[in-house]
Each structure stands twice: as structure tokens, then as C-alpha cells.
Amino acid sequence: MKKKIHTIGLTCISFLSYSLIGALITVTGVILENISEYFNVTLTKMSNTFTFLNAGILCATILNSWFINIFKIKTQLIFGFISTIISLIILIHSNTLINFSLSLFMLGLISGSTMSIGTFLITNQYNQKARASMLLLTDSCFSMSGIIFPTITALIISNNIKWYWIYIIIGTIYSIIFLLAINIKFPKTFKKKFNITKKTWNIPIFCLSISALLYILGQLSFVSWMPEYTMQYIHLNINQSGQLASKFWMAYMIGMWFFSFILKFFNLKKIIITLSGLSSLLMYLFNNFYNYTLLNILILLLGFFSSAIYTIIITLASQQTCASSPKTINYILTSGTIGTLLTFILTGPIVKKYGIFSALITSNILYTIVFLSLIIFYFLTKKIRLI
Secondary structure, three states: OHHHHHHHHHHHHHHHHHHHHHHHHHOHHHHHHHHHHHOOOOHHHHHHHOHHHHHHHHHHHHHHHHHHHHOOHHHHHHHHHHHHHHHHHHHHOOOOHHHHHHHHHHHHHHHHHHHHHHHHHHHHHOOHHHHHHHHHHHHHHHHHHHHHHHHHHHHHHHOOOOOOHHHHHHHHHHHHHHHHHOOOOOOOOOOOOOOEOOHHHHHHHHHHHHHHHHHHHHHHHHHHHHHHHHHHHOOOOHHHHHHHHHHHHHHHHHHHHHHHHHHHHOOHHHHHHHHHHHHHHHHHHHHOOOOHHHHHHHHHHHHHHHOOHHHHHHHHHHOOEOOOOHHHHHHHHHHHHHHHHHHHHHHHHHHHHHOOHHHHHHHHHHHHHHHHHHHHHHHHOOOOOOO
16 A cells, blocks of 8 residues: 555656646746846847756756666755755846856756656656556646646736746745655665667667657747747737647647557557657648637647657657666657757747748758658667567
8 A cells, every 4th residue: 555655656756747847848938028028138049048947957867867876866856846946046036147047057957857757757667558658647747837837927927927936836846746755755776787678779769869859859949939929920919829839738738648548559650650740740730821710720739649759759768678777768868858958059040040930940840850760760670579
């Protein structure tokens, strides 16, 4: 009975870890213009500042593959809670971009480390088909934050409330993680040696890592610039733009719930090719229509059909070793996080030179490359039986 309670608690921490990082990332597109006005800088310069958040996430994801073998998970989570309080204090009293960038970097480190821990907990508690389903449910918490927090952010801005309140609200997620962590027994994990079963997996793993990087880069570029694009080009107000972002993440979450139940009946390699192909087509249609009603339908479909792609990539990677390898999982997570880091580094200069619509076109191209990369992965592994 106690073991079951601890398993539930560990799963909840995993869910909340994705909610935390989802909240921090998905509010950026809605709050970007407001914060750029607060600091009196251009939109593209402000977008580059948010690279510090993504850089923190990347650093934490890379470092945590070693930290998780050195420091107890409970210790890391308690330290993360203390660091969250410090970073929020710095953020609230930010009167320069340097202080704001520091607080974003700290929040990135905290959320990246926590997400990495959450992923490891899921992959080491659940096996084979259950692992894919649980990873989808865990990732759906990212989407749930994408529904809730952009809407809250839009309400805060439209009611002339200070922008930093959204980050204070997000900080409450870590408070719940902290309360769970101090009352749960964590497993003694991740000290086993893992080996890739076959050398022939090296190139397919590379295909998966490239797919993860480009998928996250394409997704976040689209979601980050889509609200500003719809306000400037289609003349929607901030609430309508925020609702489009929320609907994307709502459909994303529902899609994850749906696919978490049906994946056991399908070949993962075939379904991921189908989903990536559909997502590329739907993004193309969204970028070329201007009717608000049609955009709502397209954003819902895009969110739904793209929802399982990243999690299936992680699952396919985890199935390539005899046991779930933290280093293999972390390799894919790191690739995805590099995509997060590159979001504004890549799209900022593109937007500055060619306009916001160019960021959405870039996202569409990246989705198409992911589709092609997964086709290559399929043929490379066609005769290899997954573990």
C-alpha cells in the first residue's frame, strides 16, 4: 500500500514538473509585447532576452544526467524550491534587463532540472507500452499549462495588473512539488550501466534526436510568434490571440489523453510518421488562411495531431536499450531543449529582417523536415525489433 502511495506521489511530481516548464514557456508569446514596453526595448530584443530561460533549461537538462547520480532527487527538489523563491524575488524587483535575464536563467535551470527528474521517474517506474502512455499523460500536463496560463496572462495584462504576477502564480506549482517531495520516498535509481544493444542503433538515435530538436524548435517558434502574428496581420485583439494559443494547448492535451489509450494498438513508427505529416499540412493551412473561425478549427486540429510526436520520439529512444537508460533519455531531452534554446536565437533575426510571418513559415519547414527525418528512421529500423 505504501509503495503504491509513493508511486502515485512520484507520478504527480512528474506531472507537475511538466506543468511548471509548460507554464514558463507558453506564456512568453502572450506577455512578450507587454514586457518589451515595460523595459522600453524592441520586440526582437526582448525575444532574445527570453533565450536566457531556454539556455537555463538546456544547461539543467545536460547537467542533470550527472547530478542525478551524485545528488539525491529529494535534495535537488528542495534546493529547486529555495532557488525558485530567490529567482522570483529577483524577477519582481527587476528594473534592468540584466536582473530580468538572471531570473529567467535561474527559472530555466530549475524547470529544466525538474523536468529531467520527472521524465526519469516515469521511464523507470513504467515499462514498455505503459511507459508510452504515461509519458503522454505526463507531457499532457505541459499542454494543460498551455491552456491555463496564457489565458491567465491575457487577463492579467488586459486588467493592467503587473506582469510579474503570472510568474508568482507559476511559482506555486513548485510549492506543490516541494510539499510532495518532503513526504515521499524516492527510489535509489540511475546507478546501473546501460549499453546500446546494437551499433546499428546509432544512426536511428541520431535521427530521433534531430527530429526532437527540430520538432520542439518548430513548435515553440510557431506558438511564440503566432499571437503577435494574428494581432498584427489578422487584427485580432490580445484576448482572441491568447485564446488561439490556449486552444492549441487544449487540443494538444486532449490529443495526448486520446493517444495514451490507443498507442498500444498501433505501430509507434508508423503512427509518428502519420502524425508528423498531418501536422505539417495543418500548419501550412493555418499559415495561409485568415478567417478567424477557420483558424480556430485548424489550430485545434494541429494541436491534436501533433500532441504525441515528441513523446513517441522519447519512447522509441527508451526502447532501444535493454533497460530504460537515463543517458539515452537525457540525450533526446537535451536535443529537444536545444530546440527550445534556438527558438528566439533563430527566429528573432528572421523576424527582424523578414517580418513575423516568416517565423511561421520557418516553423512549417521544420515540421516538414521532421516528417522526412522520421521516414528515414522508419526505413533504417524496419528490420530491427524494438525492445
